[in-house]
Amino acid sequence: MSPGGTHRLNRSPAALEARIAELEAQLAALQQQSDVSHEKQHLLEALFEHAVDILFIANFDSTLRYVNGAFKRMLGYGDASIKRPTWSYIVEAEQSNRLKEAIEHVMNNGFWVGRLTYVRADGSTFPGLLSTFLIYDQAGKPLARGGFIRDLTEQEQHERELQTQQAQQAQLQAEIISAQRKALHELASPLIPLAERVLVMPLIGSLDSHRTQQIIATLLEGVSVHQAKTVIIDITGVPVVDTQVAHTLLQATQALKLLGAHVMLTGIRPEVAQTVVGLGVDLSGIQTLGNLQQAIAASLR
Structure with missing residues (x-):
């Protein structure tokens, strides 16, 4: 023990080598975690960018923080998409009010799902199913509002075709019943x-x-x-x-x-x-x- 009663640090070559190896192992582990994190982030970004549905993250003032490739392709605004507030993509004032009510519902209940009509950069419109929800930080406080928009054009067309088929079937059934009644009447x-x-x-x-x-x-x-x-x-x-x-x-x-x-x-x-x-x-x-x-x-x- 040295004068003053303190222990002398062990600075032997073997101890230093062991300490260096320990630090290198910790650094490798951190590097591996970082690589995994970056890989996950890359995979998520690739998934979002190639998704068929629109994905977005909006601030609470309705300005956009993030949009995926489908957002730009479907609405046709390119990189300018992120500079526009979310309500500017909705057709007519009535639907804008509905979107505001939806956002209020999200803030109170955490989510909202409903149909809205969206307008593209060229003025054309399409029906969309909006699913929007709150995103929370690690402390559990609301951080932003996320959402998905699905183009319902093909679905609504299919629904119309199905309704037409059902109407035709109903008409055919009515004609069959009428013919049966007529036949029964003639027999009776x-x-x-x-x-x-x-x-x-x-x-x-x-x-x-x-x-x-x-x-x-x-x-x-x-x-x-x-x-x-x-x-x-x-x-x-x-x-x-x-x-x-x-x-x-x-x-x-x-x-x-x-x-x-x-x-x-x-x-x-x-x-x-x-x-x-x-x-x-x-x-x-x-x-x-x-x-x-x-x-x-x-x-x-």
């Missing part, structure tokens, strides 16, 4: 040409107000087209004959008489005759026969 109320100027309509199933109107319309059209003089209406397949059905038959008879056609009614079962009499419906103006065979024979005579 068939009008059969029996002989020259003789038509037969066998009715099957229940008759409601809509179907009765269709029956009358079919009869009138058929008489007019075929210039028929005799129309045979067979109600054997009608399960229930009530006041509405009876009045329908009367209306049809009166309408056909106006066109010069004679009406024969067949298929009146005993219980149907009782019901008609009980209802007090007067069918005296209609010629009635027991069955369809008798009516056909009469019409042919």
Whole structure:
């Protein structure tokens, strides 16, 4: 121990060499960390620059701090892009106000996602999906506002094409349903040409107000087209004959008489005759026969 009680530093060659090796190892480690950091930064920059979507970082006064290559390519402003505030790329004052509301929402909630219409340097526009968010420093304080802008032109075109296809499909489906209804109507109320100027309509199933109107319309059209003089209406397949059905038959008879056609009614079962009499419906103006065979024979005579 030296005078004064302090330890003498070990300055032997071996100790110095060990210390130098330790410092060199620390320097190599720091250099490696720096190389890795630079490599990561280079990869991120390459990723951002070649991204299809626009990437940007904006200050809180809406001036831009960073824009990637897609920003310049998509908007067409070149290096001047970064000199313009973010709101200057939005179409119309209404959308500018919406962007301001979006920025306010970001400041309060940390993020915002929505559609805006952007304007390029040549005056053309495109729909864009803006996703913007807060960027924080290491202390957790808001540092800037980042964002992505995706060009929705192709997506909206696809949506329009899909809507057109859906509309066409809906129209085609409506036409198919209409054709099916028409076919069912013709099957439910068939009008059969029996002989020259003789038509037969066998009715099957229940008759409601809509179907009765269709029956009358079919009869009138058929008489007019075929210039028929005799129309045979067979109600054997009608399960229930009530006041509405009876009045329908009367209306049809009166309408056909106006066109010069004679009406024969067949298929009146005993219980149907009782019901008609009980209802007090007067069918005296209609010629009635027991069955369809008798009516056909009469019409042919």
